[in-house]
Amino acid sequence: MSSEQKSQLAHQPHPNPVSAEQRATFLENPGFGRIFSDHMATIRYTEGKGWHDAKIEARTPFSLDPATLVLHYAQEIFEGMKAYRLPDGGATLFRPDANARRFRNSAKRLAMADLPEELFIDSVRELVKIDRDWIPEADKGSLYLRPFMIANEAVLGVKPSAEYLYCVVASPVGGYFKAGAASxxxxxxxxxxxxxxxxxxxxxxxxxxxxxxxxxxxxxxxxxxxxxxxxxxxxxxxxxxxxxxxxxxxxxxxxxxxxxxxxxxxxxxxxxxxxxxxxxxxxxxxxxxxxxxxxxxxxxxxxxxxxxxxxxxxxxxxxxxxxxxxxxxxxxxxxxxxxxxxxxxxxxxxxxxxxxxxxxxxxxx
Missing domain, CATH: 3.20.10.10 (D-amino Acid Aminotransferase, subunit A, domain 2)
Incomplete structure (x- = not known):
């Protein structure tokens, strides 16, 4: 999807985002995968209806029935990718089309719903644009992105789910391994x-x-x-x-x-x-x-x-x-x-x- 095309995701602004001062403190030493940005992208799938209810909303916990399929039969896939700060202050993703293709291949292997590549890329792009202030400076890290999909039909039976929840969360990160290690x-x-x-x-x-x-x-x-x-x-x-x-x-x-x-x-x-x-x-x-x-x-x-x-x-x-x-x-x-x-x-x-x-x-x- 080009930058000129209209996003397919509705935006629901966060009612109480992290303050600029607190965010700056977080970004000084973010570590890896422990701090998260204000928003998340979510899209739902229902058999017979397809993908729907695509939006960017405040990051918040999910509410899941105890019988939700993913909790019992592990129908779940994910991706890992990053947004990088550019020298001119802009930002970029690296090969998101490759992540989108691999996500579809993973879904096929686990008999999950097929998320169109354009919708995958759209969800990631829009989340980063909305939470752009969470991207660390180039020499201090990047914004790690975690798209994932879970089977969320509530039923106890070994079968492909009839419902799926797709989500993207973002986390500012520094180095993955301990600092100072040569290898x-x-x-x-x-x-x-x-x-x-x-x-x-x-x-x-x-x-x-x-x-x-x-x-x-x-x-x-x-x-x-x-x-x-x-x-x-x-x-x-x-x-x-x-x-x-x-x-x-x-x-x-x-x-x-x-x-x-x-x-x-x-x-x-x-x-x-x-x-x-x-x-x-x-x-x-x-x-x-x-x-x-x-x-x-x-x-x-x-x-x-x-x-x-x-x-x-x-x-x-x-x-x-x-x-x-x-x-x-x-x-x-x-x-x-x-x-x-x-x-x-x-x-x-x-x-x-x-x-x-x-x-x-x-x-x-």
Whole structure:
């Protein structure tokens, strides 16, 4: 939807928004996902009626019947995206069309109602424009956006819901990982897997993340920041972290990342980094890579960098990998040159400091 088109969402102003002074205090150090803007977007779906009652309204709790389907059978999907402050004071979204497509794919996998991509983008754009003052300055963070949809029919029965509630909330955020860390450490999960062929690994649904939490807890018990998952069949091929894709950088300057195939979430940051790396003349392979090979290559010096990527963390260097029978360091344990170059190239585009050659930015104002 272009900026000239009229929004499909009615606007109901907040009766008591946060004061400018309190908002400024919040934005000084927002953390991640704990502070929220004044408004939210909501759209309802009813079987036989379709999507209706689209509006921007004051952010407020939902009222749900105890028998609401999502509470029992987990019909739920979500997206993660950001609005960025531009050097001239304006703001932009980054590839919202890609989020809209992935949202539809997730809905299809969980037998949920199909939200038109135009309506998805409209809801996000309008919420950001109304809550524009919640976007931090470019060097202090961004406005994280969480579109999600739940099955809200009240019935106890395993079936697709006849009613859905779609919502978008916004949260000003700073860095995802603890400040000052040069890299993150990973625990190789050998007890748990994230996804199996034929499952929901390539859908962005809450159940995937809930199932990853025991592995994350195990990682933290061993002093690591995150868990990295192996495939569910052979337990040897690296797939992804609980909420991020992964890349490997070799001494010849080439990159490799596990291939998509139904068990890995098709990350938008992942796709963008592949494009940018190739723009910079780098070779990027989407091929399987085993945990044993990763360790051997890191110890021999063939592999010099690894990094994880996703909307929340953007690009996170991986410094150390541990497991029940393994412990190795990547490069010098810090952020490598290729990792830093790719992160800088991506962030410069997102924040309007570099040309947008691929037309990824959706300027809002």
């Amino acid at each position: 993150v450490s990973l625990w190789v999960s050998d007890l748990y897997t994230r996804a199996a062929p034929g499952g929901t690994g390539d859908a962005k649904c809450g159940g995937n993340y809930a199932a990853s939490l025991p592995a994350l807890a195990e990682a933290q018990q061993h002093g690591c920041d995150q868990a990295v998952f192996l495939d569910a069949v052979e337990r040897k091929w690296i797939e992804e972290l609980g909420g991020m894709n992964i890349f490997f950088v070799f001494s010849d300057g080439s990159l490799q990342t596990p291939p998509l195939g139904g068990t890995i979430l098709p990350g938008i940051t992942r796709d963008s980094l592949i494009t940018l790396a190739r723009d910079l003349g780098m070779t990027v392979r989407e091929e399987p890579y085993s945990i044993d090979q990763w360790e051997a290559d890191a110890k021999s010096g063939k592999l010099v960098e690894s990094f994880a990527c996703g909307t929340a963390a953007v690009v996170a260097p991986i410094g150390r990998v541990r497991g029940r029978n393994r412990d190795f360091t990547i490069g010098d344990g810090g952020a490598g040159a290729v990792t830093q170059r790719l992160r800088g190239a991506l962030v410069d585009i997102q924040q309007g400091r570099a040309p947008d050659q691929h037309k990824w930015l959706d300027r809002l104002f």
